[in-house]
Amino acid sequence: MTATPATISSMTAPTTPATTPPLAAATSAPAGGLVLRPLAAEDSIEALTALLHASYASLAAQGWNFTAVDQSVQTTRERVAAGQAFVALTGEGALVGTVTIAPPKRPEGRYLGDPVPDCYTQADTAILAQLAVHPACRGQGVAERLMDLAEGWARAQGYAQVALDTAVPAEALRRRYERRGYALIGDVQWAGKTYRSVLMRKALGEVEGTPATAAPPAAADPAAMAGDTLSREGRA
Numbered sequence: 001m002t003a004t005p006a007t008i009s010s011m012t013a014p015t016t017p018a019t020t021p022p023l024a025a026a027t028s029a030p031a032g033g034l035v036l037r038p039l040a041a042e043d044s045i046e047a048l049t050a051l052l053h054a055s056y057a058s059l060a061a062q063g064w065n066f067t068a069v070d071q072s073v074q075t076t077r078e079r080v081a082a083g084q085a086f087v088a089l090t091g092e093g094a095l096v097g098t099v100t101i102a103p104p105k106r107p108e109g110r111y112l113g114d115p116v117p118d119c120y121t122q123a124d125t126a127i128l129a130q131l132a133v134h135p136a137c138r139g140q141g142v143a144e145r146l147m148d149l150a151e152g153w154a155r156a157q158g159y160a161q162v163a164l165d166t167a168v169p170a171e172a173l174r175r176r177y178e179r180r181g182y183a184l185i186g187d188v189q190w191a192g193k194t195y196r197s198v199l200m201r202k203a204l205g206e207v208e209g210t211p212a213t214a215a216p217p218a219a220a221d222p223a224a225m226a227g228d229t230l231s232r233e234g235r236a
Contacts, residue, residue, distance in 0.1 A: 034096070036145055039085035048087070049076040051095050055132035064167050065194050068130060079130055086149045088133075088142050096137040100130040101150040101162070114191050119163045119199055126154035128164040147180060155204045162202050167195040174198060 039048070052068040060069040067075070079085075083102025089095055107121040120127055128150050133142045154162050165188065166173045182200040189196050 033091060034142065034145070035089045035091070036086060036097075036149055037089075039080055039087050039098070043087065045073055045077045045080070047095050048080070048085075048098060049073045051098060051134060052076065052130065052132050054134055058135065059167075059170065062169075063194055064170065065192075066167070068132065083127070083129075084150075084153050085130070086146055086153075088146060095134070097133040097142040097146050098130060099128065099132070099143075099146040099150045101153050102127045102129065114188075117165075117186070117188055117199055119185055119201055122161070122163075124158075124160040125201070126157065126159040126162050128154075128162050143176070144180075151202075151204060160204055162204065163199065164201075165197045165199045167193075168198055169195055174200075177202075 049071065053070065056066050056068040059066050071079075080100055083100050085098060085100045087095060088097035104122055104125050104127065105116045105120045107116060107118075109116050119125065128147070131143060131146060131150075133146075151162055162182075163185075164177065164182065166177065168174075168187065177200050180202065182202040184198055185201050186199040187196055188199060
């Protein structure tokens with residue numbers, strides 16, 4: 001897994017401003033090495049929202065109305081608060097990528113007005129969403145490194161699996177996830193979307209002696225479960 005800070009903190013953990021500069025919007029591909037880290041409380045949610053809009057514009061151009069195409073700053077704030085967000089930045093501090101990994105949802109909850117899929121309610125399953133890379137920085141492995149971080153966080157928290165969803169017609173995205181070991185487990189039609197979505201799941205397996213069958217974490221805090229009312233990757 002990609003090297004990360006010694007301690008993966010939550011986005012609300014105290015952070016020294018000098019080590020977590022405000023996020024700047026990316027305008028070109030990174031000239032040097034990238035810094036991948038957890039989203040910090042000092043980071044700009046406005047810049048993160050702008051990144052999502054830029055990253056999902058190509059999907060909107062194909063007629064797929066993912067939520068992240070035009071989601072509000074408040075929606076972005078709520079989505080990252082529901083789990084652990086990670087960001088990728090250039091050496092100059094420009095934001096070029098992000099992903100969010102979150103605890104399972106409540107079975108009785110609603111997911112942006114829809115019933116929660118069974119695979120998103122399993123105690124041993126974390127949910128990956130809001131994966132985005134700035135168009136200028138694609139093809140450099142940024143998304144893979146972000147997914148490494150997200151899956152590593154899930155494994156460290158004791159989850160045995162990671163689930164996600166994406167649009168049925170988005171074949172390139174589906175192939176990306178399949179190459180990483182995600183398998184099709186079902187499909188769903190989210191309300192208001194112009195496409196049907198596939199549900200996919202990956203068993204995390206063993207890394208550094210940690211078995212995939214590790215005991216699932218305790219029930220998520222109600223505040224973390226707030227994501228039940230938010231958007232998700234297939235609607236993102």
